[in-house]
Amino acid sequence: AQKVTQAQTEISVVEKEDVTLDCVYETRDTTYYLFWYKQPPSGELVFLIRRNSFDEQNEISGRYSWNFQKSTSSFNFTITASQVVDSAVYFCALGGYTGGFKTIFGAGTRLFVKA
């Protein structure tokens, strides 16, 4: 079965600190996709990144970076120099084919960034 675990329920940091959100997944697929979404207080999920299982290169986009390690089945997300506007719930998701085409979401990590 496919599973996504975000063990950190809530994280609180002070502005300008770096913070890493953990995501561990389980799948028997050889081809799969990993996603991160941001859910600000307004409620809408905002797409951040999609990564396929054959591309293990880390990615950086501004203050955001992602570390994909197949050996540990992890796809962690780091925010550098956090800002108050980063306060949101962040979801990791896994798209795969076991049991039918499906994307499943983790329970989310709530990030509080204090000024």
Add this chain to the structure above:
Amino acid sequence: DGGITQSPKYLFRKEGQNVTLSCEQNLNHDAMYWYRQDPGQGLRLIYYSQIVNDFQKGDIAEGYSVSREKKESFPLTVTSAQKNPTAFYLCASSSGQDLTDTQYFGPGTRLTVL
């Protein structure tokens, strides 16, 4: 501007009433989805549709119904059979029929049963 719209933003319903949540997209996406989100929890898939006039049950379809008569529209009806309907409902769409494609979300509808 292309995107997904959901209406209404807030919806109140009395017990025993059916209610329909609207979802419209102008992205020309093939697939559309409905998710339910409860406080402190992740998203759970209610229904999805990969093509017009076809839809499939997700993980928690009981008490819900959908239709897909037009490519751009995928309304969700919460029926009186849904025992605990108070939740935040999110609609999403993706460009292809592959359910692992990137999904883009609407702003959500918060349903409260009084």
